[in-house]
Amino acid sequence: MTISEVSKKFGLSADTLRYYERIGLIPHVPRSQSGLRDYDEESCNWIEFIKCMRSAGLPIEILIEYVTMFRQGDSTISARKELLIEQRDILRQKISDMQSTLDRLDYKINLYESGMMKQCENKLFKK
Amino acid sequence: MTISEVSKKFGLSADTLRYYERIGLIPHVPRSQSGLRDYDEESCNWIEFIKCMRSAGLPIEILIEYVTMFRQGDSTISARKELLIEQRDILRQKISDMQSTLDRLDYKINLYESGMMKQCENKLFKK
DNA sequence: ATAAACCCTGGAGTTGACTCTATGTCAAGT
DNA sequence: ACTTGACATAGAGTCAACTCCAGGGTTTAT
Structure with a gap:
C-alpha cells in the first residue's frame, strides 16, 4: 500500500505517517526498490494501534517507549x-x-x- | 483572596490564573487599591468552572466564546x-x-x- | 515522452496552552 | 527604615504534536 492509501484508510495525514515513522513511533516501513514506502500488514497494524492509543491521549513519548521495548523482544x-x-x-x-x-x-x-x-x-x- | 490562595485552592498556577484573565477566559478580577488581585466568590466560581471544562479538554477558544456571551446577557x-x-x-x-x-x-x-x-x-x- | 500527480528527505514553521523572565511596586516583619 | 517575599505587567520562551516547505526523484496517464 502506498502512503496515500494508508493515509485515507486510517485518517492520518501522510505527513503524520512519515513523522511517526521518523520518531520511531511505528517501526520502519518497507520500501520499494526506488525508496517509496510500501506498507505491509504489520505496518498497518501498528498504525492502527498507535492511532487508537493516541486518540485516547496516550503521549507519544510513552508509546515510543512501548514500541521500542516491543522490538527488544521477550525480555521486556x-x-x-x-x-x-x-x-x-x-x-x-x-x-x-x-x-x-x-x-x-x-x-x-x-x-x-x-x-x-x-x-x-x-x-x-x-x- | 490573594492569587496564591486561589492558586492553591484550585491547583492552577498563578501564571495560569493571570493568563486566563488576560485572555478573557475569566472575567476581570477585582483589585485592591494598590492593584493586587482580590478574588471574590464569583471569580472563584468562574475559575472552578473553567478548570473543570478545561480538564475535560474543551478548547480555550470555545470557553472564551461562552464567557463572552455570558457577559452580554440574556440575548445570548x-x-x-x-x-x-x-x-x-x-x-x-x-x-x-x-x-x-x-x-x-x-x-x-x-x-x-x-x-x-x-x-x-x-x-x-x-x- | 512529457506533463501532472505522487513520493522522498531534512528542516523550518505552526498551534494551543501554558510558563518564564525582566523590571518594577507593594506589604509585613524586625 | 529596610529587607524579604508576594504581586504587577508585558512580552518572550517552551513543549507536544503535528504541518508545511524547498528541492528533487518517480510513476502514470495521455
Missing part, C-alpha cells in the same frame, strides 16, 4: 505490561473525570432547556 | 445553550472512544497477565 514483557497498566489507570481516571464534566454539562443544558437561566444566571454555579 | 442564552450542547456531544463521543481504548488496554493487559505474549506477539493485533 513485564516492563511492557507495567507500562500498559500505568497508562490504563491514567486513562480510567481521565474517563471518570470527563464523565463528571459531562454530567455537569447535561445539568447546565437542562437549566437552559427549562428556561431557568433568565431568572438566575448564578444557578450555573450552584453545585 | 440560546446561543450559549447551543454551544454547550455542541461541546457536550463532542465530549460524549470522546468518552466513548476512550472507553473503547480502555477496553482494548484491558484486553492487552490480560494477554500479558495470562502469559500469552511469549507464544505470539502478534496476538496484540488480532482484533
Whole structure:
C-alpha cells in the first residue's frame, strides 16, 4: 500500500505517517526498490494501534517507549505490561473525570432547556 | 483572596490564573487599591468552572466564546445553550472512544497477565 | 515522452496552552 | 527604615504534536 492509501484508510495525514515513522513511533516501513514506502500488514497494524492509543491521549513519548521495548523482544514483557497498566489507570481516571464534566454539562443544558437561566444566571454555579 | 490562595485552592498556577484573565477566559478580577488581585466568590466560581471544562479538554477558544456571551446577557442564552450542547456531544463521543481504548488496554493487559505474549506477539493485533 | 500527480528527505514553521523572565511596586516583619 | 517575599505587567520562551516547505526523484496517464 502506498502512503496515500494508508493515509485515507486510517485518517492520518501522510505527513503524520512519515513523522511517526521518523520518531520511531511505528517501526520502519518497507520500501520499494526506488525508496517509496510500501506498507505491509504489520505496518498497518501498528498504525492502527498507535492511532487508537493516541486518540485516547496516550503521549507519544510513552508509546515510543512501548514500541521500542516491543522490538527488544521477550525480555521486556513485564516492563511492557507495567507500562500498559500505568497508562490504563491514567486513562480510567481521565474517563471518570470527563464523565463528571459531562454530567455537569447535561445539568447546565437542562437549566437552559427549562428556561431557568433568565431568572438566575448564578444557578450555573450552584453545585 | 490573594492569587496564591486561589492558586492553591484550585491547583492552577498563578501564571495560569493571570493568563486566563488576560485572555478573557475569566472575567476581570477585582483589585485592591494598590492593584493586587482580590478574588471574590464569583471569580472563584468562574475559575472552578473553567478548570473543570478545561480538564475535560474543551478548547480555550470555545470557553472564551461562552464567557463572552455570558457577559452580554440574556440575548445570548440560546446561543450559549447551543454551544454547550455542541461541546457536550463532542465530549460524549470522546468518552466513548476512550472507553473503547480502555477496553482494548484491558484486553492487552490480560494477554500479558495470562502469559500469552511469549507464544505470539502478534496476538496484540488480532482484533 | 512529457506533463501532472505522487513520493522522498531534512528542516523550518505552526498551534494551543501554558510558563518564564525582566523590571518594577507593594506589604509585613524586625 | 529596610529587607524579604508576594504581586504587577508585558512580552518572550517552551513543549507536544503535528504541518508545511524547498528541492528533487518517480510513476502514470495521455
